[in-house]
Amino acid sequence: MTDSIHITLQPKAAEAKWGKKASLTPTDSGFQIHLDNAFPARSIQKAARQLDGLGVEEVTLSGDGWDLERQWAFYLGFTSAKKMAGVQWQGEAATQLSQLAHCFSWARQITNQTPEQLSPEALANATVAFLTPLAPDAISHRLITGDALLAEGWVGIHGVGRGSERPPVMLVLDYNPTGKADAPVDAVLVGKGITFDSGGYSIKPSESMSYMKCDMGGAATVAAALGLAVMKGLSRRVQLVLCCAENLISGHAYKLGDILTYKNGTSVEILNTDAEGRLVLADGLLYASETGAPLIIDAATLTGAAMVALGNDYNALFALDTALQQRALGYATEVQEPTWPLPLAPWHQGQCPSPYADTANSRPVKGGGTGGASNAAGFLSRFVPEGGKGWLHFDLAAAFNSSNGPLWAAGATGMGIRAIAETLRQEAGKG
Template sequence: MDFSIKACDWSKAADKALIGGKTDCIVVGVFDGQALSGAALQIDRASKGVLSRLVKTGELEGKAGTTVTLREVPGIGAARVLVVGLGRHDEFSPKAYTEATRAALRALQGTHAGDALWTLAQVAPVPGRDGAWAVRTAVQLACDAAYRFTQMKSKPEPVRGALRKLVLSVAADDLQAARVALKRGLAIGRGMDLARDLANLPGNVCTPTHLANTARKLARELKLKAEILGQKQIAALKMGSFLSVAKGSTEPPQFIVLKYEGGPAKAAPIVLVGKGITFDSGGISLKPGEAMDEMKYDMCGAASVLGTMRAVAEMGLKLNVIGVVPTCENMPSGNANKPGDIVTSMSGQTIEILNTDAEGRLILCDALTYVERFRPAAVVDVATLTGACIIALGHVNSGLFSKSDALADQLLEAGRNAGDTAWRLPVEDEYQEQLKSNFADVANIGGRPAGSVTAACFLARFAGKYEWAHLDIAGTAWKSGAAKGATGRPVPLLTQFLMDREGR
């Protein structure tokens, strides 16, 4: 989709000419019980009161999320006028703006408009946000709405009347910031697209080698530095925990390191670590057959890290970021991990494997030890780690765990700003009691109680030398049922976090 920015002051006669411009659709917003303003007011005047009459008859209420499409409005150059309800003015919020934007984009798809003029970014100030945020959010959500996964279909169904061009109007004073916001919104959208594409690919295509090749491609295209470690190099690093998961599969493991160097050479980097289990059968502790196909999504942490690295590079953020992805399959075989096996991690800690389906923490723990060499300013690992997190938080919030209040607060605020929210859960030492082993330093599971918490506590044992946070995205990375597919989360949260860190 093509995006552009247009400066506009709806109170000036010259800018009112936009109303007469030729376009398939103009999108305007109205508040419930509030006088018309901005573009809606100018359309009403140009049409000699069409909108006002609809308000009086109750056909145009302005309730949050409602849409009305008007065709061939007199005095208007656009073929259609899409009026979006914004709810009550005194209740307008970032969430209300986001919901109105989603409703408008859905309605636009139904009109089959090829291009549109979007005025919602300047309809009213969004409390706690600036005009740039409104533009970036609209662009990001438009990219999200336009996403289609058709790579594996022999004859993809054509998308009829898809929106090809969106012009966003902004106040003249916001023009420069809006252009930056447009660039960043597009970067986040493309990062989400990459994450969704990788996750939606089947496990026989998106293998560890495919993820490694994707990292190499990103490095070539965006001037990143990629280092891919193969099985011999991983073994030389004594990543016995990671390799124990990989040995049950014929697919070779890969350890991906992708560097973006946008800050000063000596500035400590932010490190993102993504779990990359490209298919999780559960291993010897085999999962139930129902919905096992969705275990191709067990690499969504890796996908989100690669998507975030793409977004950061496209934005040109002035900080250093390193993406680290340990990736392999978890399969049952004569060579696979068995319950009761004990392995030695890169840190030297021994781990008793009580359940081979708790494999994500086994590959992440070695990655968390590896990243000590970067002397990071902060480390955030991202993983579809536990079904227990879905029981705790459902599909709304990602689970956030950290012993650092400052880092946790930064991630929570980034999630709120990005509309990609997380909820903080405890990672207290008292829970470590559940991970005690009679035979090794630690067990890889702590039983059913507080399953997502004990998983985070396990990881915390390997992340004690830097500020660290863990995001459990098991409930937010993909959807099941009729809407089955990857969501691209938490790319928006991670990129917002990094944008905020750049400004510190």
Template sequence: MPTLTVTDTSSGKSKADALVVLAVQEDGRAKVAPATALDRATQEHLDASLQALDATGAADEIVRLPGVPGIQGVVVISGSGLAASPQADDAEVVRKAAGAATRSLVGKVGSVAFAFPAETAELVVATGEGALFGAYEYDAYRSKKSAKPITKVSVLSPLAKDKAVRAGVKRAGVVATQRAWAQDLVNMPPLDLYPESFAEQVKEHLAGGKVKVKVQDEKALAKAGAGGLVGVGRGSARPPRLVTLTYRPAKAGQHLAFVGKGITFDSGGLCIKPAESMVSMKDDMAGAAAVAAAVAAIAELGLPVAVTAYLCLAENLTGADAQRPGDVVTMPNGKTVEVINTDAEGRLVMADGLCFASREQPDLIVDVATLTGAAVLSLGSRTAAALGNDDTTREEVVAAATTAGEDFWPMPLLQHLRSGMKSLVADIKHTGPRMGGMIVAALFLQDFVGDDKDGNQLPWVHLDIAAPAYSADETYGYVGKGATGFAVRTLVQLAEGRA
């Protein structure tokens, strides 16, 4: 992860390999957004160059200009799509513009300076965050590593000594580092990342910190009645694990529980997927990766909120003892489930996690899962769904996501769809009507959220991140191809709000 600093150096004195400025749109043409670090002559030169190139200033437009008078390195002009200089509430636009710039520079330069409008702490921090996000690259399995990884990012701003800026920069570094860890986990080939090795990765990453790690193997899970994890894991020679993370600061005023789906590879089981649908199925543990990374960030930031997290890890394969359609499994809360489609395995392991989380009586349970293709069909490739048993709590999570810069859309829990999960032989089937499949899956999960001391169901929000957790083809802003680390920032922001 690059180092992030803020300095009041001017663009002309910067020794970075690349200088990035922001472009806005004025009458359909690109124009450089004024910044304190840019002198008038440099800005006029850049504006003239943009006009000569017919640049538009649209989001994700990148223009490179070598040999700009008075600037040591190459100048990169990153489009924002804004009609005028950004304001505080344009933070995510700024993040994406900064990230698009560093993403275009990965492997080309070692240091990058940003002369963005940076007269408020929000804009300074957003610039730095986006730059760090865009600088991510995964080359662990390449025989030839990147010749020039980005190691230094600096934001040129007169607010270099501002307390809010310094605190924001520190936070940005922590969140970006943990988000990158989540990306690494998801990008890792499933040959090397499986339930046991995932658990070991988490133990190693969190060793010596404030988070306690407990790992339950297949024998312990069977004894605990975890029918979902045990059943899904039966088809693999690499058995399931449940990893419990516990962060308990002394002055915690709230207790949050996170549950993450961790299917390290999903073949569909006996209801096997088409070959082309399996290509990216190493990403089916993105929810567990996001949860683990968020807990790591929350603990490193020292937030005064208690968190218990459950990583539900299994590999869904077609071995000799694989779970069959028609099997009945018993969950930790005693409820029996008839298995209908073995490719709907995620909700089974998540049900176990929700049962265990409920026993702790937290103030809020949030589960994160790449759960349904229906969520992708409903909301497209960049937006996740948020469903829950309480509208106010669901909106709280969506608001946290908006502040963090992640796109969630609130969806209703339509109770009439639940009738399609009636079983002839068990308490419930784990699938229902195909139409409304995203909501059906959430309704199934709701059955495993426990009650509080007064007999009311615990507050619970379900985040279906199937679409934005992994970008197979599309790139935009700070999002490159592969794992995105989606939901890490939302969970951290939620914890900060509760704290």
């Protein structure tokens, strides 16, 4: 990278000739970024987006002030769906930054793949191929595919995915660095892996469906979070459960009015086939509950309501275990991934009533009605043990952008990976 452009940090404002709000000005060897001292990381990320817009392919971060978080902010702004590299790291943080880039680039690239490229089985296999080399002696896995899901009682994943010619899959990946087959499972990560979401018979409009390749972003996020934790020396046994399916329309697809009865006896009437994420996650949460793990974390691009509430800058965090929720918010703050708590109480379980089943999967109004993100979290809370103790639900409002913006290129962001990885590292084993 000897010919790469050098980028330096400048705490002073740009000279007047460049305009009052200039954040990026040329130097003899490249460019300097004029920091907004109130929001330095954001100003760096915005300037990096400008450099990407200029077509710059390779840069070297030079001079003073480039701590880990500032270098990482630059990387997030500089990279895009077509370019996941090109930044020469500086200083002692280089190893940590390389680990982050490895995990984020995998998650972003797989989320940006086309629906044709990424079937449910392809997502599961790609996850195994990503994680196994990180700890080949400690990782094993199992795929439960197609009608085998029904045989084992995983009715949610099967029901949502049965309308596609490409079968649904549950991936169970076991990271067990103890080497003991009877070692307790300290944590389970559960991810929504809807590789394409047409909405089913509650079909989405084209403008919403056009970027629904991102609906497996939860699966990519928890897989990358596990990878990052492993690279940082995670010594606890953790299992990863990905709930993978295509939500398509056919003569075999599930329909409004159908009732699914889960392994814990909960019956669910389908009032919206586009509220499918919670149906597949319910299976993953039930599996996690069966392990006896004291920590369960799920992540999903679950509701538009979370995006309405928080925009694309924050992920939403739900929990009934408020002490754990507060600690997780602290970990997210430490790694500078904006995360915000939204309301969840036990009574949210009753917000989607059904005259035919224990609950419906949604309310029969557009978008699920008011409080949709909390109602979805309430639905999920039916499938976790001990009244939600030890359970966290991330609704990934900040995981994907449908178009270029001032902070992010179009596509997957990876937001949530660091927060979940840090929560896993800090909390696994506490129970």
